[in-house]
Amino acid sequence: xxxxxxxxxxxxxxxxxxxxxxxxxxxxxxxxxxxxxxxxxxxxxxxxxxxxxxxxxxxxxxxxxxxxxxxxxxxxxxxxxxxxxxxxxxxxxxxxxxxxxxxxxxxxxxxxxxxxxxxxxxxxxxxxxxxxxxxxxxxxxxxxxxxxxxxxxxxxxxxxxxxxxxxxxxxxxxxxxxxxxxxxxxxxxxxxxxxxxxxxxxxxxxxx
Numbered sequence: 001x002x003x004x005x006x007x008x009x010x011x012x013x014x015x016x017x018x019x020x021x022x023x024x025x026x027x028x029x030x031x032x033x034x035x036x037x038x039x040x041x042x043x044x045x046x047x048x049x050x051x052x053x054x055x056x057x058x059x060x061x062x063x064x065x066x067x068x069x070x071x072x073x074x075x076x077x078x079x080x081x082x083x084x085x086x087x088x089x090x091x092x093x094x095x096x097x098x099x100x101x102x103x104x105x106x107x108x109x110x111x112x113x114x115x116x117x118x119x120x121x122x123x124x125x126x127x128x129x130x131x132x133x134x135x136x137x138x139x140x141x142x143x144x145x146x147x148x149x150x151x152x153x154x155x156x157x158x159x160x161x162x163x164x165x166x167x168x169x170x171x172x173x174x175x176x177x178x179x180x181x182x183x184x185x186x187x188x189x190x191x192x193x194x195x196x197x198x199x200x201x202x203x204x205x206x207x208x
Contacts, residue, residue: 002120005162006093009115010074012157013054017077021055028190029110032198033058036108036139037065039182039200045105045137051094051128052112056082062108063087070104072097094124102133110141118149118164121174129178129203138179138201144171145186145195171197180204 013020025033040046046068050059053071055078062069063086071082071089082089092098094109094116107128116124132138142165149164166174172181179201190196 002095002117005115005117006074006095008159009161010076012159012161013073013075014077016157017055017075017081020078021057021081023057025057025061028187028196029058030061032110032139032141033061035198036106036137036200037062037067039137040067040106043137047103047105049097049099049104049107049131051097051107051109052115053082053087053089054078056085056087056089058108058110059087059089060085094127095120097127097131099131101130102136103131105133105136107132107136107138109139111143113140114142114144114163114165115161116164117162118166121164122177125175125178129206132203134203134205136203137182138203140175140199140201142166142171142197143191143194144168144197165194166197168197171199175199175201178204178206 048067048069050071053059053073059069059071071087072092073079074093076091079089079091144165147167151160151162155161182202183200185198187196
């Protein structure tokens with residue numbers, strides 16, 4: 001199922017690369033980026049993996065604030081827009097993070113992991129945990145506030161995209177085995193009828 005979803009998402013976002021590249025970052029998202037940057041500076045962290053970077057707008061903002069950013073996206077067209085901004089970028093996805101262990105001091109993932117089926121999210125979080133340095137920071141931002149998953153039938157994108165949404169309690173439960181919550185807040189109805197769940201997380205040491 002994940003492979004089919006991945007190919008469908010790649011097709012959806014390939015078509016939208018130019019359109020999304022022209023959209024300005026919303027003010028509330030800039031606030032989230034600034035919150036993340038402040039946290040990184042306080043701990044003198046600067047290497048960042050931007051997962052699901054899209055057209056590279058967030059990665060470029062981070063780079064403009066002196067972060068060493070590596071962008072990944074499953075859409076080749078999105079990666080091309082990242083390259084056009086002078087960003088380091090590769091075609092890659094969260095199911096297969098082809099980096100060495102502890103490669104990055106921080107990870108940024110805004111509205112990316114909401115495309116992961118619930119059954120697969122623990123494995124994806126484990127991949128992120130692996131490439132994150134000890135005590136590294138992970139920003140996970142997703143729309144949610146309700147519990148559901150499936151293809152969004154009213155999605156204007158073609159093919160229509162798959163989304164997973166969690167209640168606040170459930171998303172905290174899913175991340176708990178691997179990450180400590182540094183900060184958690186919600187932005188009511190930032191996604192239309194959905195809240196935005198903002199989580200700043202720290203890598204836990206796991207003994208296997």
